[in-house]
Amino acid sequence: MxxxxxxxxxxxxxxxxxxxxxxxxxxxxxKLIVSSHNYEYTPSCEEITNLVARIQAVGxxxxxxxxxxxxxxxxxxxxxxxxxxxxxxxxxxxxxRGLMSRVLAPKFGGYLTFGILxxxxxxxSGQPTVEDLLNIYNxxxxxxxxxxxxxxxxxxxxxxxPILHNKCLQSIGYNAVYLPLLGDNLASFLETxxxxxxSGFSCSLPFKVDAVQCxxxxxxxxxxxxxxxxxxxxxxxxxxxxxxxxxxxxSAIEDGIGGPGSKDAASSPLAGRLVVVVGAGGAGKAIxxxxxxxxxxxxxxxRTYEKAVSLANAIGGQALRLEDLETFRPEExxxxxxxxxxxxxxNVDGTPIPKKALGFYDVVFDAVYAxxxxxxxxxxxxxxVKVVSGVEMFIRQAMGQFERFTGGIEAPECLMREIAAxxx
Numbered sequence: 014m015x016x017x018x019x020x021x022x023x024x025x026x027x028x029x030x031x032x033x034x035x036x037x038x039x040x041x042x043x044k045l046i047v048s049s050h051n052y053e054y055t056p057s058c059e060e061i062t063n064l065v066a067r068i069q070a071v072g073x074x075x076x077x078x079x080x081x082x083x084x085x086x087x088x089x090x091x092x093x094x095x096x097x098x099x100x101x102x103x104x105x106x107x108x109x110r111g112l113m114s115r116v117l118a119p120k121f122g123g124y125l126t127f128g129i130l131x132x133x134x135x136x137x138s139g140q141p142t143v144e145d146l147l148n149i150y151n152x153x154x155x156x157x158x159x160x161x162x163x164x165x166x167x168x169x170x171x172x173x174x175p176i177l178h179n180k181c182l183q184s185i186g187y188n189a190v191y192l193p194l195l196g197d198n199l200a201s202f203l204e205t206x207x208x209x210x211x212s213g214f215s216c217s218l219p220f221k222v223d224a225v226q227c228x229x230x231x232x233x234x235x236x237x238x239x240x241x242x243x244x245x246x247x248x249x250x251x252x253x254x255x256x257x258x259x260x261x262x263x264s265a266i267e268d269g270i271g272g273p274g275s276k277d278a279a280s281s282p283l284a285g286r287l288v289v290v291v292g293a294g295g296a297g298k299a300i301x302x303x304x305x306x307x308x309x310x311x312x313x314x315x316r317t318y319e320k321a322v323s324l325a326n327a328i329g330g331q332a333l334r335l336e337d338l339e340t341f342r343p344e345e346x347x348x349x350x351x352x353x354x355x356x357x358x359x360n361v362d363g364t365p366i367p368k369k370a371l372g373f374y375d376v377v378f379d380a381v382y383a384x385x386x387x388x389x390x391x392x393x394x395x396x397x398v399k400v401v402s403g404v405e406m407f408i409r410q411a412m413g414q415f416e417r418f419t420g421g422i423e424a425p426e427c428l429m430r431e432i433a434a435x436x437x
Contacts, residue, residue, distance in 0.1 A: 014043050020075075022046040028071040046103070047073035055080035055087035055106055061094045069100055075124055077103040079137070082111035085196050086205040095121045108138045109170065110195045113163075115141060117190070119155040120210075126152070149179050150190055160189035161210055162418055165196040166217035171358040171383045173436050174215055177411055178418070180432050181425050189418070199223045203244070203252065213418040214244045218354055221258075221295020228254035238302045239327070240295035243414045256299055257413030258406070263303035265405035266350065266378050284308030287344060289374075291335070291365040292352035293320040296380050300350050301328050309348075314338050314365075316353075338366045342373045349393075350378045356387035368392040375399060382407045385437045404437050 014021055014035070021043060023031050028047045039045060047068045056064070061078060068076045076098070082088055088106045091114055095104040101124040106114040118126040128143035129135055146152045162182075164174045170193060178191035189212070196202045199220040216224045224241035225231065229251040235241050241254035263283070271282035288304040290297050293315040301311050301324060311330035315321035318334045325332035333341060349371070355363035361384055371377060377393035382403035390400045412424035 014040055018043060020044050020046055022048055022077065025049040025068055025071070028068075028073070032072050044074040045072065046075045046077050047071055048077040048079065051078075051080040052107070053081060054083055055090055058090050058093050061090060061104075065094065065098060065100070065102065073100075075101040075103060077105075079105045079107060080111075082106045082108045082114075082139075084198075084201070085110045085113075085194060086201055087111070088114045089205050092117070092121045095123055098122065105137075106139075110139070112139050112141065113161075113192050113194065115139065116146065116150045116152065116192060117155065117159075117161065119152060120157055120159050120161075122157075149176055150192075151179065151183055154188070155190055156188075158188060159210070160212045161192065161206075162189050162213045162215075163192035163194040164215040164217060165194040165199060165202055165220060166215075167196055167219060169193040169195045169217070172217070173383065173407070173433070174411065176436050177407075177429060177432050178415065181415055181428055182419075184425055184428055185419070185422060187419055187422070196220070200227050203227050207246075207250065209246060209248060209250065212246050213414075215414055216242050216244060216295075218294070222298070224254055224295075228252045230254070232256065234259065234302075238298050240298040242295065242299070242410065243417055245417050255413070255417060257410040257417075258296055258299035259303035259306075260413065261406040261408075261410030262296070262300045262350070262352075262378070262380060263307060264409055265401055266304075266348065266376065267307070268405070269378065269399060269401035270348070270376055281307035281309075283348070286310070286346065286348055287312065288348045288350060289314060289333075289338070289341070290350045290352055291315070291338070291355075293317070293324040294352065297352035298324060300352050300380070301330065304350075305329065312341075314341075335365065339370050341370075346375045347373060348376045348378070349374045350380070351387075351389055352380050354381065356384075356389055357381045358383045362388060364388045364392065368396065371396045371398055376401060378406075379403050380406055382437055404433055407437070408433050 065076050091104040103124050115126045128146045129140045221240040230253045232255045235254050235256040242258045243255040245253045286309050288309045289312045290301045291314050305328045313321040313325045314333040316335045321332040355365045371393045376399045378401040379387050379389050380403045381387050393400050415424035
């Protein structure tokens with residue numbers, strides 16, 4: 014304070030002693046932040062409000078409350094207190110599940126937020142870097158009217174969707190921010206964050222199938238697939254589910270098979286081909302449905318055989334056990350599509366099929382895009398098989414989502430491709 018700093022941050026536990034020590038001699042320029050940290054959980058709204066009053070009573074110019082999120086819904090309680098607080102308040106929820114408390118601080122009236130200068134040196138869990146706050150989340154433009162979009166998934170930090178969508182939203186001047194949302198229960202999340210400002214979400218593992226039950230209405234294709242990767246909250250509060258995965262994956266595979274111009278062909282290059290889909294979750298359902306719609310014959314292979322049977326019956330296909338892929342070769346010219354998370358960061362050594370069996374296929378597609386070249390794709394290339402990266406599906410499904418999120422504004426495809434090339 015004697016050296017002229019603008020702020021001093023004192024822990025509540027020693028605030029009384031500090032105030033006695035300075036005997037009221039605080040420079041007018043210096044603001045006193047008094048902090049309370051809860052490293053275990055996030056209390057109720059009432060408890061946080063009472064804590065704010067206690068902190069204010071010791072002479073704080075700015076109240077700071079930091080709690081810990083056990084679930085992403087815990088952050089909502091901090092938002093509720095912040096938005097109604099009559100004194101300057103910093104409200105932060107620690108851990109990866111609390112990230113949005115840091116990014117959305119300006120929207121809910123937070124006095125300031127914290128970012129780290131070096132990604133390898135965090136002082137509290139869930140802290141974003143200053144660079145990400147400024148350049149990815151565009152925090153200086155976030156305000157009370159900013160729409161909140163995001164990817165709800167578990168895990169989520171490997172996703173490049175926040176970079177892709179935020180850069181594209183910024184390019185058209187759309188007042189929204191897209192966040193990585195580490196969730197544990199999709200229904201609970203959607204019920205808690207029910208404000209119209211929380212206007213759209215991407216859904217990824219493991220929530221694509223759960224999302225069907227959470228939506229009030231469904232696009233006919235999404236309903237047929239039985240999986241949703243995009244949720245839009247209409248102004249009346251109703252949740253509408255869509256699936257942009259199927260067109261993203263199928264068009265990428267078609268282009269991979271047919272090369273340039275295949276999109277304009279009278280019939281799909283998938284027609285009559287045997288497509289082996291690995292995985293019976295949300296992505297697997299979308300790819301299986303899309304392939305069947307294009308006239309392909311579809312085989313579903315899954316670790317849980319019963320799920321493979323269920324999906325195969327739904328689309329009129331065949332079911333296999335995952336281990337059967339090692340010897341499955343009924344014909345030449347097959348197409349393999351991995352729709353599982355095997356090989357996804359951080360478990361990059363995973364693969365759904367032994368290398369020796371990859372030679373049975375003409376084309377191998379992997380829905381995983383982080384890393385860009387998965388073990389499956391690397392080994393397929395080593396076997397001389399044509400490969401299609403999950404980056405193509407990522408870009409194409411994101412284009413469909415972007416148009417839904419913005420109410421019909423065409424996605425900037427060239428920019429999306431530039432960003433995907435740089436960050437994947």
